[in-house]
Amino acid sequence: MKDEKLWFDHPQDSVEITTVRQRTEDVLEQAITLPFWSQDYTQLDKGRFSGMITSVASKGVQLFREAMNRSVDELASAPQNSYVIGLPTIIEGKSLWRGGQLSKNTLITLDKNAELLFRTAHSSEITAAVISEQRLEDYAANVEQIDIYDLMKKVNPVEVIPHAVKSRLLSALFIGTEHLSKNLNDSMDHHQVWRHVEDSVLDSCLQALMAASENHNRHNEHRVHRHIVNCVRDITLSRHCEALTIGDLCTTLRVSRRTLNHAFKQVLGITPVAYMRNVRLHRIRAELKFSPKQVTSIANVATRWGFWHMSLFSRYYRELFGESSSMTLELARGQ
Template identity: 60%
Template structure:
């Protein structure tokens, strides 16, 4: 029995139907919910009306998707359980980071199984990735390529450099897989063709992992900055009714004001004050969108999240999301 037959025989829950999602979004919270099988929390950083898109194809537990967004976003995300994520930032700039590391041109982005993803996107971003069941990739690496995948991944950072040719090969494999699965949905499925495609994708992903280069100092420095940002987020959400001052944050985190500002400039490109305000604005927006019938006053919701000056709150909300709070509420009630 082959590694694939052995895997599928022991995994009766593997989806035997092709699952396809093609969706355009006009809201950052809608975008966070649009990707099938993932758990995600998005905070929009760039001001203005949001626009995004998801193209996702899934079959037998494997998923390939492309995500685009026109605003900088800070993401906390979890992939499907026991899966590896391997892919490319097909549109990115120097302001974006994945898994605590800055993303550059010709980068390979990866996420270990059952690890939380921290992704700060660029003002215009697009990623194309494969989500592969860990057991399947590990079995392929061991039985076909004679590679201990776990040992290999211990030497690889979440963002690594690839040559242009290796980047092009991986991108061709990913986009080819999306086209193939879309065709399968409308034609008679050929299992033999699927096996050839799967072999090609697994092989290409493993070769990309083998071709990476390391830079451990860069990983360490950025990880410290990201930790500071994450702690500020936690403190913001736990003190939402009475937002902490910068001085209080510095005392709580035991860092200087300069260190705090530098961490946010490096990781997100905005100030701590702006980030904390944006996090709270997203919580207000979520209540307006998802519990519209329970809201009797927008001012009460705003005050709950630490906004007591309604004209300032409305201005901040409109600048970030491109619409007034009452427009969000009315649209949600119509839905």
């Protein structure tokens, strides 16, 4: 169940805290559950999806935890003019955050107004803070006397940090997301509690950034590979009625078949053909779930997205989402 709560304390200095705790059973639902974000998810693994979102937000700071049981390709935008600083807490399989491979003791960051390109592991969980530029820049200048803009230029999207620094940041994020979201009903001084949590998170994030800034690796090769993947996505969506071939993609992008396949292997771990098929299947699922009254025939929707063999379409759909397309439509019409 989705649960949003607002609390106001100290009329002279009120604080509003919004919490969300929701389990999901659909990748499209997962993409829209995290407050304040704009996200587009493409499920890569076959099978029924299960996810969890926990979010606590107040006064320009959001703390969230997101878990999923399937590998997903995420294209996302954080709230405008905000920094994202966090940790992967579960990684089962290969996972790439803006080109950097996640592992134990890695810090993940997203600069303000940058697009997030994130391929999650087969089973994954991340815990992160989203902090408005004004809050983080003021805190960095006033408390540590450093320029956050200059600091962020020295930090890659994925950096290895000392275990002690990671543990401190994880503790601060855990208290914010888990303890606070579960205990707002208790008779506590929410204003003071949030001030304490916020200060701990800001301090821990800043210490993690300073530790990460001592590393100097860059990720230029992945940027090229990710650009190829993004171009294939754009072509798939703009020419969705066409039976695109690998040759068509290579000609349009002016890359070799080997380069194309290598890019997809490095970024997503699947073939270009499988990725194009998954992107189209997600668009079909979105129409069935969110516009069921406009669907006169599943076959018509599938054909519009480039599937002409209904038996193959049905098999691909069931394998990817763990249910038939007719069940998706039936459930949507029953809501």
